[in-house]
Amino acid sequence: MELKIQPKPFIRGKVKVPGDKSISHRAVIFGSLAEGTSEIEGFLQGEDCSRTITCFREMGICIDIEGEKVTIQGKGLQGLKEPGDVLDAGNSGTTARLLLGILAGNPFYSVITGDSSLRNRPMGRVVNPLEQMGARFYGRIKSGLLPLTVIGGDLNGINYQSPVASAQVKSCVLLAGLFARGVTSVIEPTLSRDHTEKMLQYFGVPINKQDLKVEIQGGYRFSGKRVKVPGDFSSAAYIITAAALLPGSDVTVLNVGVNPTRIGLLEVLADMGADIALENKRLENMEPIADIRVKGAQLKGVSIGGSLIPRLIDEIPVLTVAAVLAQGKTEIRDAAELRVKESDRIATMAHELGKMGAGVETLSDGLIINGPQKLKGASCNSHGDHRVAMALAVAGLTAKRETCIKDSQCINISFPDFEDIIKKL
Template sequence: MSGVMVKPASAVEGTVTVPGDKSISHRAALLGGMAEGETRITNFLAGDDCLSTLACLAKLGVTWERRGSEVWLQGKGTANWREPEDVLDVGNSGTTARLFLGALAASPLAATLTGDASIRQRPMRRVTDPLKRMGAAIIGRRNGDFVPLTIRGGGLKGYAHRTEVASAQVKSALLLAGLGADGVTSVEEPQVSRDHTERMLRAFGVPVTMEGRMVQVRGGSRLRGQTVAVPADISSAAFFLVLGSLAGRGEIVLPEVGINPTRTGILDVLRRMGADIEVLAKREPAGEGRATLRVRPADLHGTEIAGEIIPRLIDEVPILAVAASLAEGETVIRDAAELRVKETDRIQTVADGLRGLGADVEELPDGLRIRGKKRLPGGRAKSYGDHRLAMSWAVAGLLSQEGVAVEGMEAAAVSFPDFLAVLDQIVKR
């Protein structure tokens, strides 16, 4: 599917049901595999990353099956996980790698984690170093900073950890390890990162204490299988929020989108830029809020995106950069150095991609400076295997003068397998 040409749209109109939340799907599957008893997950995201999580669980002896958009797991507890006979391949999923490191640290077995070429370049030391201090034995490339990594868990001691950068993956890994540790494990962050793990641990019967930017668990807690209803992913909805805001005519309705407050930075920033977004029919089943979002065209203007809001929209920066390139005035994104160690160096690849489409972009050490234009000419842009870049360039193509040829559009399958088909249903030319 490389080299897909996305032509300009004159209007967008329709209701879009985006896939289940990727972060929540990962955690529901992993906690279901760690729990005792049956776990049922509805609206599970069957994208490449989440399927990697299920595949790793199967190698640990967890039985599961997919029934349409549902996943059913039969957990026996981490103490009864089977030592895998082969390596655990996380594919392109950093979430799978880091969360499994924490879960495996709590289990008395040995396992080796690896992944694709991109994952093998993504640093793991922020997880492996504190796990070693808790008592896990971990060896791997460059003193345990890169996969392949071999871990032998068990015998952990509770640990108080302060992170230098807010990271839900690091926090989650240490909390999962803490479940198998002797004593209390706590994680304190400089800003609050997404809290899906904390919410879901409570749903699975684990007491979780939260005080400001600190969260803690006590070792020995047992997880009980649950039913988890996964909301639509706001990170996937973000592409349609930007498209609907900048399209010439029409409106887009997005039902059942997750509105966890640690994830709604995209709504706050787009509204600050002048977007016309309504939040309707709010409800909160099983601890995760959701709502219908309705977006209509608006005149957007530049803004500053920095500080505590960055962890609440870190995955949405590529599509926000597209919005900024078409907004009046200047947008500055700072405090986002974390983007340099995602699926790609998202600061560099976003800057290069937008410049190739005719945008006025300056790369900063920790972000971007973008001076908006009324319309981008278009051209060619590479995804570099990054799903969020692929979808961002497709939206840019719809909003451009001449269209965009997206190289590597197949990367969208990581989080939104039917992305192009959904676009075709709502785009008017």
């Protein structure tokens, strides 16, 4: 599949983006582990979240889907059954890593795998604490890669000092902690996304948070809930950045989750000179939501790193596009995590933007970009990475002549309506 993007002088309009991917995953997980019925509204019907649903169905959970509404008949912490086949997480790192925490807590045999990309992404970062809790794993590279065999059950709580700020690692350990004896705690070097903590509290599970530490008592039972999923900020990021880059633009993205642990991009764009306002602020299932209005402006380069990185890690590909067109130097550091995403996003963005005429210097943990640079239309490749594909589409809106992005079907992982929305603005 090939996505063709025509340049535009500006974009205007009001749009909605798909439901938040992180919250959709977690709503299915907690709905399945709860006792009774949970209803999810605004669920992201993308490939990643569908993998989570399929895996829980394999473990005996009844899940009905009607459009963006999902109804789950939860069976409680002890209600999952041993899957009769290998669980396939597809391309979803969230599905794989969070499910490993749940599989570790259940006294049965299971095997989980993924596609060729996911089978080469690191799993040792979650296997290590789960082994400390008592689970057993068998797999490639000392159980550091999928596929993994899991022998779960009989877990003990631990106090885990995570070497990386990762919502997936933190969530995996906390989910395992639900099944463990005693208290399980996770301490991070810097704060990562806190959707799991908010979802735990919303479902009535008590947690204790203190600075960078969060702890949970094992064995706590909870009941089903109704969850409203806000628009995904990481999807909105492409529309927001495109509007910020094109002078004369005026775009409002409606009903977007603005959790402070997710919106580092807004802070960076504001520092770069973007005109951004949050309107109609409100709260749903403990998650802050707002309409985000963006007007085009001439941006300037900035330095990005440190504790800000976990709050915008998924947005760095599109932020790289903004840096190419900004006035002056932009330096991105402390983002080595980009090397082990769906693609090596540091190398991939530099290579593909190079096809469009941009010079981008790569570092082991980031990028250096001197702007402004003029982009030309080119034939680019997504490398199977949905965030790279959409970032290149934003670049195409600012380029001279048409840009073609090959292997663009990967966009369906998180933003199935992306092409239609971009073309209608």
